[in-house]
Amino acid sequence: MKADARCESLRTDISARLDGEIDGTTARSVEQHLATCAWCRRYEESLAQVRRAVRLQGAEEVPDLAAEIMEKVRPLRRIHEARREWILRGRIAGVAALAAALFVAGTTLPSRRSPGAALASGLQERVRQAARQLTDYHATYRVLERGWRPAVPQRRFVASVWFKAPQSYRLQVRDLTSYPDPASWPRNDLDLIANPHRMWTKEPTVCPLAGPPSCALAARVEQRTIVHRAPFDGAGSVPSDIVVPLETIAGASGLEAIRSRPVAGHAAYRVTLPYRTAAPLVDALETGGSWRPFSPLDRVDVWLDRSTWFPLRFRVVASRSRDRNEWAHRQGLTGDRPGSTLLDVRAAHFSIPSHLPAGLFSAPHVGLVRSGGFKGAPSPRAVRRLQPSDTEGLARVDSGRTSLGQRVVAYADGLTWLTVTSEPALKWDAAAIMGAEQLPVPGGGTGYFEPAAETLARRLDVYGQHEHVALESNLPRASLLRVAASLRTKGLTAPLGFHNGASSLTREPANAIPIAASFAAAPGYLPDGYHPSTSFLSRSRGVATLTTYFRQREVEYDGVGIKLVQSRPAAALPPPQERHLSEVRVDGVLGRWSAERGELEWISNGTYRAVSVPSFDLATALRIAESLR
Amino acid sequence: MEEPEPRIVRAAAAGDLEAFEGLVRRYQGPVWRLCMQLLHNEGMADDVTQEAFTRAWRFLSRYRADAKFSTWLFTIARNCALDELRRNERHRRTSDLLHRARPVVPSDADYSIEVRDAVASLDMAVREPLVLIDMFGMSYQETAAVLAIPVGTVKSRVHRGRALLAVALAATTRGTLNEG
Numbered sequence: 001m002k003a004d005a006r007c008e009s010l011r012t013d014i015s016a017r018l019d020g021e022i023d024g025t026t027a028r029s030v031e032q033h034l035a036t037c038a039w040c041r042r043y044e045e046s047l048a049q050v051r052r053a054v055r056l057q058g059a060e061e062v063p064d065l066a067a068e069i070m071e072k073v074r075p076l077r078r079i080h081e082a083r084r085e086w087i088l089r090g091r092i093a094g095v096a097a098l099a100a101a102l103f104v105a106g107t108t109l110p111s112r113r114s115p116g117a118a119l120a121s122g123l124q125e126r127v128r129q130a131a132r133q134l135t136d137y138h139a140t141y142r143v144l145e146r147g148w149r150p151a152v153p154q155r156r157f158v159a160s161v162w163f164k165a166p167q168s169y170r171l172q173v174r175d176l177t178s179y180p181d182p183a184s185w186p187r188n189d190l191d192l193i194a195n196p197h198r199m200w201t202k203e204p205t206v207c208p209l210a211g212p213p214s215c216a217l218a219a220r221v222e223q224r225t226i227v228h229r230a231p232f233d234g235a236g237s238v239p240s241d242i243v244v245p246l247e248t249i250a251g252a253s254g255l256e257a258i259r260s261r262p263v264a265g266h267a268a269y270r271v272t273l274p275y276r277t278a279a280p281l282v283d284a285l286e287t288g289g290s291w292r293p294f295s296p297l298d299r300v301d302v303w304l305d306r307s308t309w310f311p312l313r314f315r316v317v318a319s320r321s322r323d324r325n326e327w328a329h330r331q332g333l334t335g336d337r338p339g340s341t342l343l344d345v346r347a348a349h350f351s352i353p354s355h356l357p358a359g360l361f362s363a364p365h366v367g368l369v370r371s372g373g374f375k376g377a378p379s380p381r382a383v384r385r386l387q388p389s390d391t392e393g394l395a396r397v398d399s400g401r402t403s404l405g406q407r408v409v410a411y412a413d414g415l416t417w418l419t420v421t422s423e424p425a426l427k428w429d430a431a432a433i434m435g436a437e438q439l440p441v442p443g444g445g446t447g448y449f450e451p452a453a454e455t456l457a458r459r460l461d462v463y464g465q466h467e468h469v470a471l472e473s474n475l476p477r478a479s480l481l482r483v484a485a486s487l488r489t490k491g492l493t494a495p496l497g498f499h500n501g502a503s504s505l506t507r508e509p510a511n512a513i514p515i516a517a518s519f520a521a522a523p524g525y526l527p528d529g530y531h532p533s534t535s536f537l538s539r540s541r542g543v544a545t546l547t548t549y550f551r552q553r554e555v556e557y558d559g560v561g562i563k564l565v566q567s568r569p570a571a572a573l574p575p576p577q578e579r580h581l582s583e584v585r586v587d588g589v590l591g592r593w594s595a596e597r598g599e600l601e602w603i604s605n606g607t608y609r610a611v612s613v614p615s616f617d618l619a620t621a622l623r624i625a626e627s628l629r
Numbered sequence: 630m631e632e633p634e635p636r637i638v639r640a641a642a643a644g645d646l647e648a649f650e651g652l653v654r655r656y657q658g659p660v661w662r663l664c665m666q667l668l669h670n671e672g673m674a675d676d677v678t679q680e681a682f683t684r685a686w687r688f689l690s691r692y693r694a695d696a697k698f699s700t701w702l703f704t705i706a707r708n709c710a711l712d713e714l715r716r717n718e719r720h721r722r723t724s725d726l727l728h729r730a731r732p733v734v735p736s737d738a739d740y741s742i743e744v745r746d747a748v749a750s751l752d753m754a755v756r757e758p759l760v761l762i763d764m765f766g767m768s769y770q771e772t773a774a775v776l777a778i779p780v781g782t783v784k785s786r787v788h789r790g791r792a793l794l795a796v797a798l799a800a801t802t803r804g805t806l807n808e809g
Contacts, residue, residue, distance in 0.1 A: 015788035019762060021769045046795040053744045054763035054794070062658040063675060069653050069682045074646065368636070370643050540716065574715035575753050
């Protein structure tokens with residue numbers, strides 16, 4: 001018997017049947033055919049043999065790498081302990097953002113001078129000043145979200161926020177949505193309470209995109225508590241540098257504020273930002289639970305009070321572009337019409353209570369409990385040695401020691417905060433050093449700077465002879481450098497290169513790319529606000545690769561900014577990592593664009609080049625690529 | 630593949646090194662084997678396994694239980710391996726090497742080497758789903774998540790991989806028998 005067209009058509013199903021990956025109807029059809037076709041039975045047996053043989057391959061001996069892995073992981077914990085708390089950081093910061101946002105409506109803060117021209121720099125400074133004034137408030141927000149799930153196209157929430165400077169917050173989000181079947185759809189009710197030494201969160205377990213309502217059967221409410229928190233730990237920060245409108249404004253270059261109609265009875269300016277910049281403010285609500293995602297390319301409108309510079313309202317609007325459509329497709333979002341409002345958040349009620357009861361910020365001790373390991377009040381001598389003489393006007397609010405032996409002193413003023421953390425000098429961490437921008441500290445020494453990101457605070461590391469001092473804050477970069485200049489510790493400059501066998505890694509001048517590597521080119525165009533931040537050359541197995549980061553000075557939504565990789569020699573593009581790739585002509589050759597990663601790759605004259613712009617679109621990547629000289 | 634208890638993953642995500650070490654001990658074998666299948670070099674598989682767990686530690690707080698832990702970890706390991714390939718253009722040389730004809734002696738002991746080499750000679754596009762499904766017992770859905778391709782594509786590619794292997798293994802066996 002010979003194979004016929006029917007046999008051909010069933011081959012893939014015969015293979016999938018071995019894995020139990022076909023439905024009942026198809027399985028019955030395959031079985032009926034197999035019963036009458038000897039050729040297909042032999043084919044099935046040959047596939048089954050291969051399957052067994054490959055399965056046995058997995059039984060080879062493997063090395064025990066656990067010790068090496070843990071050795072690599074431990075220093076990451078030690079140096080970047082605070083940075084790992086991003087979820088909680090986001091949560092607290094989220095409250096701070098809401099706080100700032102809500103503070104606006106009906107605020108009785110003394111009115112500052114009326115703004116004439118609302119230019120970006122003026123706005124930034126005034127919002128920073130306003131943030132310092134915030135002490136106590138209680139506010140309520142009304143939230144409308146569209147496009148969460150196809151079966152629930154619209155959800156409504158009310159969010160209440162209480163804040164007391166410097167470190168006490170309470171956020172309560174109540175889901176008012178009418179779900180198709182209230183018994184099986186999980187309500188997105190969220191709670192967060194934070195005080196200087198404890199934080200508690202309560203949220204529903206998140207279902208996957210396609211999950212509800214079926215996964216809700218197993219849905220639970222998760223509660224987590226952190227006791228012995230370090231001050232502003234994981235930016236649990238009051239005021240968080242990454243989330244409050246001041247950071248949203250700080251991260252926006254070329255900002256224009258337009259006079260608008262009054263909002264909630266307040267004279268207002270409207271500013272328009274891309275979501276990649278306004279994410280800290282918008283994410284303020286996403287302190288847990290389940291929310292719809294937004295594209296970095298979406299538009300955010302923020303209405304700011306003309307007197308106090310706090311936001312009265314913000315909304316996210318779906319943008320129109322091919323990249324945006326592809327992004328929505330990947331996210332499984334089908335209902336986002338270009339120009340439609342996806343999220344609308346309006347202040348509804350605001351008050352400045354003269355006294356907030358202490359019990360309001362009393363955090364329960366339930367759920368998954370973890371200790372932050374912080375012990376207050378180290379010796380006054382240790383604090384004296386650590387504290388900078390210039391704290392940019394912030395007052396000391398806390399000090400102590402972490403479980404890792406790091407000494408911490410915290411400063412705050414209203415929503416503005418700064419922590420100074422010190423630990424004994426460690427071996428240079430090549431990855432951390434190479435990823436940060438090397439800056440001269442006024443008065444001598446070197447600092448390593450990283451802008452604020454979606455969930456991380458702005459940070460300046462000073463590596464001294466005997467100790468490593470990390471400054472984390474929502475103060476601007478220039479202020480951090482002034483604080484660093486007033487430390488007792490003077491920062492050493494890291495070695496230019498790190499070597500490991502035949503591989504090497506060397507820091508190169510980011511603003512002189514062709515000098516760093518003769519095959520590399522420098523971009524003649526960068527989006528507004530971007531500058532060369534850091535650059536390093538790696539050599540391994542005969543291949544030289546120059547990696548250069550371009551970032552904004554104060555805030556970088558994705559933490560990465562714009563990345564340019566140039567590598568030589570190269571003959572072919574590496575294997576693709578995803579299926580959504582488009583062929584694109586770049587500089588006369590055929591390259592490829594991954595909308596998922598925001599990366600454009602091509603090879604010209606034996607050099608591999610890749611421009612990564614996770615927060616921008618193809619047009620921006622192409623413009624940068626074609627400006628390379 | 631067996632999944633860890635959610636509380637262990639949560640503890641590791643919250644910074645508990647002991648919990649994380651438990652995950653490392655449990656999954657280092659599968660991760661190393663996956664890297665070995667993609668890289669064909671023990672030294673590189675060692676390095677990439679370490680890099681994969683280091684990355685997992687960095688990003689564990691972003692793991693939100695939407696996917697199985699093993700699927701999430703394999704996605705990271707695969708990306709690390711592809712980065713390594715990219716850095717070294719090793720895939721081209723490895724592939725050249727593996728495509729070279731080599732004498733094969735068909736004995737039970739060597740059948741395993743034959744299978745290994747035959748798997749290694751497959752194109753990455755069919756090799757990856759075949760390895761994830763046949764070697765690690767992943768479902769089509771999980772494989773689709775790791776590789777970011779549709780389930781239908783997984784189904785056709787794993788079939789194609791098996792069919793190519795069946796032909797390759799039959800050919801080497803026949804060839805050697807003829808020589809003998």
